[in-house]
Amino acid sequence: MAHTPSAKKRAKTYLKQRARNRGNRETMKKEKKALLEAIEKKDKAAIDAAVRKYHSVLDKASKKGAIKQNQAIRKKQRALASAKKALAGPAPTAG
Secondary structure, three states: OOOOHHHHHHHHHHHHHHHHHHHHHHHHHHHHHHHHHHHHHOOHHHHHHHHHHHHHHHHHHHHHOOOOHHHHHHHHHHHHHHHHHHHHOOOOOOO
């Protein structure tokens, strides 16, 4: 346990930050799940909306420091690639 007043205050601040970051991560997971469900259904409008919402959540999380900026960029790129792949349909077969 912290002994000095400043260390006690810092411990409180860490708990607040931890709760805020946990909430941001839960929101990211929820939106990613919604995106994956939309991709599974292959509904273009739902995929577009889910991608926009997921990108927004990632940007907010990186802005607040819950995740690093490069991690947000990487997750956005992967989500967009998955969405494009789902909308493109099956790949043509050779032969």
